Amino acid sequence: xxxxxxxxxxxxxxxxxxxxxxxxxxxxxxxxxxxxxxxxxxxxxxxxxxxxxxxxxxxxxxxxxxxxxxxxxxxxxxxxxxxxxxxxxxxxxxxxxxxxxxxxxxxxxxxxxxxxxxxxxxxxxxxxxxxxxxxxxxxxxxxxxxxxxxxxxxxxxxxxxxxxxxxxxxxxxxxxxxxxxxxxxxxxxxxxxxxxxxxxxxxxxxxxxxxxxxxxxxxxxxxxxxxxxxxxxxxxxxxxxxxxxxxxxxxxxxxxxxxxxxxxxxxxxxxxxxxxxxxxxxxxxxxxxxxxxxxxxxxxxxxxxxxxxxxxxxxxxxxxxxxxxxxxxxxxxxxxxxxxxxxxxxxxxxxxxxxxxxxxxxxxxxxxxxxxxxxxxxxxxxxxxxxxxxxxxxxxxxxxxxxxxxxxxxxxxxxxxxxxxxxxxxxxxxxxxxxxxxxxxxxxxxxxxxxxxxxxxxxxxxxxxxxxxxxxxxxxxxxxxxxxxxxxxxxxxxxxxxxxxxxxxxxxxxxxxxxxxxxxxxxxxxxxxxxxxxxxxxxxxxxxxxxxxxxxxxxxxxxxxxxxxxxxxxxxxxxxxxxxxxxxxxxxxxxxxxxxxxxxxxxxxxxxxxxxxxxxxxxxxxxxxxxxxxxxxxxxxxxxxxxxxxxxxxxxxxxxxxxxxxxxxxxxxxxxxxxxxxxxxxxxxxxxxxxxxxxxxxxxxxxxxxxxxxxxxxxxxxxxxxxxxxxxxxxxxxxxxx
Numbered sequence: 001x002x003x004x005x006x007x008x009x010x011x012x013x014x015x016x017x018x019x020x021x022x023x024x025x026x027x028x029x030x031x032x033x034x035x036x037x038x039x040x041x042x043x044x045x046x047x048x049x050x051x052x053x054x055x056x057x058x059x060x061x062x063x064x065x066x067x068x069x070x071x072x073x074x075x076x077x078x079x080x081x082x083x084x085x086x087x088x089x090x091x092x093x094x095x096x097x098x099x100x101x102x103x104x105x106x107x108x109x110x111x112x113x114x115x116x117x118x119x120x121x122x123x124x125x126x127x128x129x130x131x132x133x134x135x136x137x138x139x140x141x142x143x144x145x146x147x148x149x150x151x152x153x154x155x156x157x158x159x160x161x162x163x164x165x166x167x168x169x170x171x172x173x174x175x176x177x178x179x180x181x182x183x184x185x186x187x188x189x190x191x192x193x194x195x196x197x198x199x200x201x202x203x204x205x206x207x208x209x210x211x212x213x214x215x216x217x218x219x220x221x222x223x224x225x226x227x228x229x230x231x232x233x234x235x236x237x238x239x240x241x242x243x244x245x246x247x248x249x250x251x252x253x254x255x256x257x258x259x260x261x262x263x264x265x266x267x268x269x270x271x272x273x274x275x276x277x278x279x280x281x282x283x284x285x286x287x288x289x290x291x292x293x294x295x296x297x298x299x300x301x302x303x304x305x306x307x308x309x310x311x312x313x314x315x316x317x318x319x320x321x322x323x324x325x326x327x328x329x330x331x332x333x334x335x336x337x338x339x340x341x342x343x344x345x346x347x348x349x350x351x352x353x354x355x356x357x358x359x360x361x362x363x364x365x366x367x368x369x370x371x372x373x374x375x376x377x378x379x380x381x382x383x384x385x386x387x388x389x390x391x392x393x394x395x396x397x398x399x400x401x402x403x404x405x406x407x408x409x410x411x412x413x414x415x416x417x418x419x420x421x422x423x424x425x426x427x428x429x430x431x432x433x434x435x436x437x438x439x440x441x442x443x444x445x446x447x448x449x450x451x452x453x454x455x456x457x458x459x460x461x462x463x464x465x466x467x468x469x470x471x472x473x474x475x476x477x478x479x480x481x482x483x484x485x486x487x488x489x490x491x492x493x494x495x496x497x498x499x500x501x502x503x504x505x506x507x508x509x510x511x512x513x514x515x516x517x518x519x520x521x522x523x524x525x526x527x528x529x530x531x532x533x534x535x536x537x538x539x540x541x542x543x544x545x546x547x548x549x550x551x552x553x554x555x556x557x558x559x560x561x562x563x564x565x566x567x568x569x570x571x572x573x574x575x576x577x578x579x580x581x582x583x584x585x586x587x588x589x590x591x592x593x594x595x596x597x598x599x600x601x602x603x604x605x606x607x608x609x610x611x612x613x614x615x616x617x618x619x620x621x622x623x624x625x626x627x628x629x630x631x632x633x634x635x636x637x638x639x640x641x642x643x644x645x646x647x648x649x650x651x652x653x654x655x656x657x658x659x660x661x662x663x664x665x666x667x668x669x670x671x672x673x674x675x676x677x678x679x680x681x682x683x684x685x686x687x688x689x690x691x692x693x694x695x696x697x698x699x700x701x702x703x704x705x706x707x708x709x710x711x712x713x714x715x716x717x718x719x720x721x722x723x724x725x726x727x728x729x730x731x732x733x734x735x736x737x738x
Contacts, residue, residue: 065113065159065161065162066111066112066113066114067111067159067162067163067164068109068110068111068114068119068157068158068159068162068163068164069108069109069110069111069157069164070107070108070109070121070155070156070157070164070165070166071084071085071107071108071166072084072105072106072107072108072166073106073107073108073139074108075106076105076106076107077099077103077104077105077106077221078221078222078224079099079103079216079219079220079221079222080099080100080103080105080221080222081186081187081222081474081475082105085165085166085167085168086167086168086169087168087169087475088168088169088170088171088473088475088476089143089168089169089170089171089186089475089476090170090171090172090173090184090186090462090475090476090478091131091143091144091145091170091171091172091173092145092172092173092174092175092184092220092478093145093146093147093148093172093173093174093175093176094174094175094176094178095175095182095183095184095220096180097183097218097219097220097221098145098184098220099219099220099221099222100141100142100143100170101142101143101144101145104136104140104141104142104143105140105141105142105143105168106138106139106140106141107135107139107140107141107155107166108139109121109139109157111157111159113159114159114160118159119157119158119159120157120158120159120160121135121155121156121157121158122155122156122158123135123141123153123154123155123156124153124154124156125151125152125153125170126151126152126153126154127149127150127151128146128151129146129147129149130145130146130147130148130149130150130151130170130172131143131144131145131146131151131153131170131172132144132146133153135155141153141155143170145170145172145173145174146172147172147174148172148173148174148462148463148464149171149172149463149464149465150169150170150171150172150463150465151169151170151172152167152168152169152170153167153168153169153170154166154167155167171462171463171472171476172463173462173463173478175430175431177426177429177430178426178427178430178431178480178482179423179426179427179482181482181483181484182427182430182431182480182481182482183217183218183219183220183480183481183482184220184478184479184480185215185220185221185222185223185478185479185480185481186221186222186223186474186475186476186477186478187213187222187223187226187474187475187477188204188206188208188209188211188213188474188477188479189206189456189457189458189460189469189470189472189477189478189479190206190207190208190456190457190458190470190479191204191205191206191436191437191454191455191456191457191479192205192206192207192243192244192245192315192436192437192456193205193206193243193244193245193246193256193257193375193437194246194437194438194439194452194454195246195248195254195273195439196217196439196440196452197214197273197275197276197277197281198275198276198277198281199276200216200217200218201214201215201216201217201224201276201277201278201281202214202215202217202439202440202452202454202481203215203273203281203283204437204454204479205243205246205256206243206479207240207242207243207244207259207456208240208458208470209230209240210228210229210230210233210235210239210240210241210243211226211227211228211229211230212226212227212229212271212283213225213226213227214226214278214281215481217440217452217481217483218483222475224278225278225281227283229269229271229283229285232284232285233267233269233285233288239264240264240265241256241258241264241265241267241269242258242259242261242264242265243256243257243258244257244258244259244313244314244315244316245257245314245315245316245317245327245375245376245437246317247317247318247319247324248319248378249270249319249347250319252272252273252274253270253271253272253273253286254270254271254273255268255269255270255317255319255324255346255350256268256269256270256271257314257317257326258314259313259314259315260292260293260296260312260313260314260326261293261311261312261313261314262293263290263291263293263294265293266290266291266292266293266294266355267288267289267290268288268289268290268292268324268346268349268350268355269285269287269288270285270286270287270288270350271283271284271285271286272284272286287350287351287353288350288353289349289350289352289353289354289355290354290355291354291355291356292343292349292355292358294355295355295356295358296312296326296341296358296360297311299358299360300312301702303363306363307339307341307363308333308334309331310686310687310689310702311330311331311686311687312328312330312331312339313328313329313330314326314327314328314329315327315328315329315372315373315374315375315436316329316373316374316375316376316386316387317376318376318377318378318384318412319346319378320378320412322344322345322346322347322348323342323343323344323345323346323361324342324343324346325340325341325342325343325364325376325412326340326341326342326343327339327340327373327375327376327386328340328341328372328373329372329373329374329391330372330391331391332370332372332391332639333365335365335634335636335637336367336370336636336637336638336639337365337366337367337368337637338365338366338368338371338372338373338388339363339364339365339366339372340363340364340365340366340373341360341363341364342360342361342362342363342364343358343359343360344359344360344361345357345358345359362541364413364414364544365414365544366386366408366410366414366416367416367518367545367637368386368388368406368408368416369388369401369402369406369418369637369639370390370402370637370638370639371388371389371390371391371402371405371406372388372389372390372391373386373387373388374386374387374388374389374405374434374435374436374437375387375436375437375438376410376438377438377439377441377451378441379409379441379443379489380441380443381443382411382412383409383410383411383412383489383492384409384410384412385407385408385409385410385419385438385441385451386407386408386409386410386416387405387407387424387435387436387437387438387453388405388406388407388408389404389405389406389434389435390402390403390404402639404424404425404428405424405425405428405434405435406418406419406422406424407419407422407424407451407484407486409489409490409492411492411518411520411521411542412521413518413520413521413541413542414518414519414520414541414542414543414544414545415492415517415518415519415520415542416518417490417491417492418490419486419489419490420486420487420490421486421487422451422484422485422486423484424453424484427453427455427480427482428455431455431457431460431480432457432459432460432461433455433456433457433460433479433480434455434456435453435455436454436455436456437453437454438451438452438453438454439451439452439454440452443489447487447488447489448485448486448487448488449485449486449487449488449489450483450484450485451483451484451485452481452482452483452484453481453482453483453484454479454480454481455479455480455481455482456479457469457478457479457480458470458479460478462476462478492520492523493520493523493574493575493576494515494517494519494523494525494574494580495517495574495578495580496578496579496580496581497516497517497580497581497610497614498515498516498517498519498580499513499514499515499516499519499525499572499580499581500513500514500516500581500590500591500614500617500618501513501570501572501581501583501591501602501617502514502548502601502602502617502630503550503599503600503601503602503627503628503630504564504566504570504583504593504599504600504627505564505598505599505627506564506565506566506598506599507598507599508599508627509561509562509563509564510550510551510552510564510627511527511551511562511564511570512548512549512550512551512630513527513548513549513572513581514546514547514548514549514613514617514630514632514633515543515544515545515546515547515548515549516545516546516610516613516614516617516633516635517545517610517635518542518543518544518545519538519542519543519547520538520542521538521539521540521541521542522537522538522540523537523538523542523574523575524536524537524538524574524575525538525572525573525574525580526572526573526574526575527562527570527571527572528562528570528571528573529562529563529564529565529568529569529570529571530563530565530568532560532561532562532563533560533562534551534558534559534560534561534562535558535559535560536549536554536557536558536559537557537559538557539557545610545633545635546632546633546634546635547632547633548630548631548632548633550629550630566583566584566585566593566595567585567595568584569582569583569584569585569586569589570582570583570584571583571584590618591617591618591619591620591623592620593620593623594620597625597626599625599626599627600623600624600625600626600627601623601624601625601626601627601628601630602617602622602623602630603622603623603624604616604617604619604622604623605622606630606631606632606633606634607633607634607636608634608635608636609635609636609638610635610636613633613635651675651676651677651678651679651681652673652674652675652676652677652681652688652709653673653674653676654671654672654673669718669719670716670717670718670719670729671716671717671719672714672715672716672717673709673714673715673717674712674713674714674715675709675710675711675712675713675714676712677711678711679711680708680709680710680711681708681709682707682708683703683706683707683708683709687702687703688702688703688706689701689702689703690702690703690717690719703717716729
């Protein structure tokens, strides 16, 4: 008898045994000392299962050949929002830094059983008229946009028996109408505030949330890092501060502002920012306060008619010496100037955590040619750049040339001069955007300037799908940025025609002159008559257009003695010696006055455009002998304020009108209003005005004493009524009205 295996080699029982002879010629195999028979059987069974590919703990099946795999490589670009299969990305025609085309998308393609070179890889676009895609020799997927639209890109890997796929949704946009400096950043689109970080990075905020995002300014793509500040600000999902501006408050502290258009958007918060790249950058909220909107409205009410608005919206801001300058997008003031409101103790408000004790300086009106403020950024020399644009495109201000965006240099007081050669509009028009925010202003040694501009593209229809960018998935929402350059900053020094004499008295050696254009703080003018001269230095807050300087009243601003002589004439020059104005008898004189009187005073118009006032001031017929005080002038900008807003249904019905002084009614005129809507009306946010003669808001009177009106509630408004009139009304109507 023998023990044997029924299985083919290499499985044998007969290794490592010795043979012993027994009686009768039979033999058997005794196991050697290497192990017991049972151990050998266990080893045999293990080998057997390995050979036939069967695990007794399995369900009895066999192992399938490995399928190929395709997915993102660890080297995939950071400039695309890539997480795995089914990603959404944006590509832009004409963008020299398009990440999906230039960096590409690095893929890992592998198969455990098949060498890479033996795998079949195909790349398909669902619409090659929108996008085309290829895989290069390094397994990097590159996608080129062809036309605006959407397509799906699919990479398929096969080993002949099975296959795997990687897909992504691709949104193409057309950027060929932008300039070469335009870059296209994804993750948001309603950008409204930006600061430069380190070398070539920009940190932006938007008006749709409280997430700050860090981007490579010079290369298109997704954010390199994001900071969600909701929790730090005590906000919940869906809350919206409406971030519109950011200012550098020094020492790494930045103040971020809501639009202040309502109580929900009245937050000002401080951040401490450290680090200069995507790895080291940190943003920490260090303070905040609310309620500035209500305090401003109260201040405006107390300062009418100098400041006269029922609501407002902040879009730009600047900071200097504890003062926060609020640049308004709306309203524009009654003479067509953009408004700047100085809050003079903002550091105290931040420390207090509320705006209750806010203090204000005098409101500043800037002539921006009928435009209003979108952003303000410090240049570094005590002056600022302003991005200005229409409060509403197509506004009826009498000028069709200002429905665009323009840079201005602002002296921080009353003077703003347009920058020549700065193109903000090519990209704005090409992308349906607004030149919303400025950052990273650089002034070269030769005087040339560069500034980074970020555009709000929330309403852009990038892929021509009738969907605005702000309504898209975050991964393909897109805003643009660009670096704008120009040759030089405009000169803020007074120019020829900016000043003119308004009075001259030879006997008293005194005079007065008017600023027909704003004069910057510290500007120097020299008045010379014969060999005598006097120097005038503008006060620290400058002069607004129309201001009159009287030599006697403003003696502290003058240095020197002037011996006035009509025969010698009077010349006014700036610090560079350029003649701005000349009174005399020569052909080059702006004004010639007869020598038969010792004193002359201007007696012409004091209200009009700069040109009209200048012509009148230089007309001898508008002068008369004698001297006296000249009131300030009113210099029109030539730009009317914005037209009346479109009528809105606030849910208010005038339910009764009663003329007073009629019949037995001896009270003042009154009318009754009813809230016909379903929500309480808050008149602190939407002031209510009344005018009996016209629909002109400038002639209307604000309804006082009525703060809210509940749904269905009725209020009686008395025209020209005071407390005594109210009591008379109650006496007359007490039986029928409560």
